[in-house]
Amino acid sequence: MMFLEHRYTLDDLIKRCKAGERKAQELLYHQFASKMLGVCFRYAADRMEAEDMLQTGFIKVFEKMGDFRGDGSFEGWIRRIMVHTSIEFYRKYRKIMQVADIEGGAQEQVVNPQVADNLAAKDLMLLIQQLPPGYRIVFNLFAIEGYSHKEIAALTGITEGASKSQLSRARNVLKVQVMKMEDKKYGYAG
Amino acid sequence: MDMQDKNIDEIFRVKLEAFEMEPSESVWPSIAREMAPVKRKRSLTPYYGVAASVIILVSAGIFFIPHRIKINGERHSLNNIAKAATRYSFKKSENLLKDNSNSTTPKQNRIAVHQYKTVNSNHVQKISPETKTSDSGKTQHPIIASIPQREQERIEAAVPDIATQLSVTQPATETTRFINKLSLAAAQLPYADRQNDGFAKPRHTIRNLGGLINAVVAKIDKRRDKIIEFTDDDDETNVTGINLGIIKIKKEK
Numbered sequence: 001m002m003f004l005e006h007r008y009t010l011d012d013l014i015k016r017c018k019a020g021e022r023k024a025q026e027l028l029y030h031q032f033a034s035k036m037l038g039v040c041f042r043y044a045a046d047r048m049e050a051e052d053m054l055q056t057g058f059i060k061v062f063e064k065m066g067d068f069r070g071d072g073s074f075e076g077w078i079r080r081i082m083v084h085t086s087i088e089f090y091r092k093y094r095k096i097m098q099v100a101d102i103e104g105g106a107q108e109q110v111v112n113p114q115v116a117d118n119l120a121a122k123d124l125m126l127l128i129q130q131l132p133p134g135y136r137i138v139f140n141l142f143a144i145e146g147y148s149h150k151e152i153a154a155l156t157g158i159t160e161g162a163s164k165s166q167l168s169r170a171r172n173v174l175k176v177q178v179m180k181m182e183d184k185k186y187g188y189a190g
Numbered sequence: 191m192d193m194q195d196k197n198i199d200e201i202f203r204v205k206l207e208a209f210e211m212e213p214s215e216s217v218w219p220s221i222a223r224e225m226a227p228v229k230r231k232r233s234l235t236p237y238y239g240v241a242a243s244v245i246i247l248v249s250a251g252i253f254f255i256p257h258r259i260k261i262n263g264e265r266h267s268l269n270n271i272a273k274a275a276t277r278y279s280f281k282k283s284e285n286l287l288k289d290n291s292n293s294t295t296p297k298q299n300r301i302a303v304h305q306y307k308t309v310n311s312n313h314v315q316k317i318s319p320e321t322k323t324s325d326s327g328k329t330q331h332p333i334i335a336s337i338p339q340r341e342q343e344r345i346e347a348a349v350p351d352i353a354t355q356l357s358v359t360q361p362a363t364e365t366t367r368f369i370n371k372l373s374l375a376a377a378q379l380p381y382a383d384r385q386n387d388g389f390a391k392p393r394h395t396i397r398n399l400g401g402l403i404n405a406v407v408a409k410i411d412k413r414r415d416k417i418i419e420f421t422d423d424d425d426e427t428n429v430t431g432i433n434l435g436i437i438k439i440k441k442e443k
Contacts (some may be wrong), residue, residue, distance in 0.1 A: 037212070051213055178198065
């Protein structure tokens, strides 16, 4: 069990948070804030938006703390709340996300994984943030969180076809961008 | 294609899955501030419960627990009160007649018998022979009612003795009102006010809390059907009528 302070375990902290103890909530927040801001940042357009998502997400975490039964990992539970909160921020883009012209003649891009390994995480984060909101949400949910198209459709309110379409477009854009970064880094056009 | 897609997914997943960023210092205070009202709201909830419980208990007490009103520290039964009121009214009447007989001349042969009749016909019969003998014998002063100033009505006496010209002139002003008050007092008043030794005004009987509320409501609500009416039985207090303007409920007696 992870030790937060020399005398508190995560279970103790969760118990105290359920009782509404403010100090315990603050400790829990500081324990997970950085990781969860990393999650929110992938869905947000910028840092300010990501912090808004984080704030709303943590309020939900504390309000729903009683629902956590300890069946799975607590971090996974908080993470799901953060993802759902972030998606709610983008409800307004739902119409845009419905556009589904898959197989639109996208060019095949070849990305060398070994070269991509050398790319910094924050550069990749920038690439994701530059995607249109619809692409960004579907790519995040599918590629990073591991959701299926069915789950994405249920979560976002778009059809499975639209989800597939958004993912395909997002991948094509990212491939191009990654290759450009590689070229810039190593000074050759591939 | 699949391979390539998986590659690009993998690149991003590996790099960004565990990505961390330190949030600004202002985020936690904002969270704490937003959660504060929720806590305050919760803390008030038990007080609403307590307030509601008190109101329910008090209401139940008022409506379902029978009450009796004590007068001058002791309970008065209705019969005793009525007897006391009757005794009191006769005493007053006799005194009045005696006073009048002393102050009037024998020529005024008019007796206030009628008033006695309104109070108690038995009592009138008792008095009549007495006035008759005194009138025929002429040795004693007859019992004569005084009509000091004005005569408005002439009423035949209850005793049908024409020879003695027994007749009654009723003063419509003071005496009639007085006797009427006596009659009402005997019939309606629940108690005689012994301390003041005066006449209580006729009013509604208050036997329990329902009667008391009826009396208070009657003072405020002048309509025929009051906003709320209760039975004033000795046994229990029940609502007999409600008048909320649009909604009228009335139990027929």
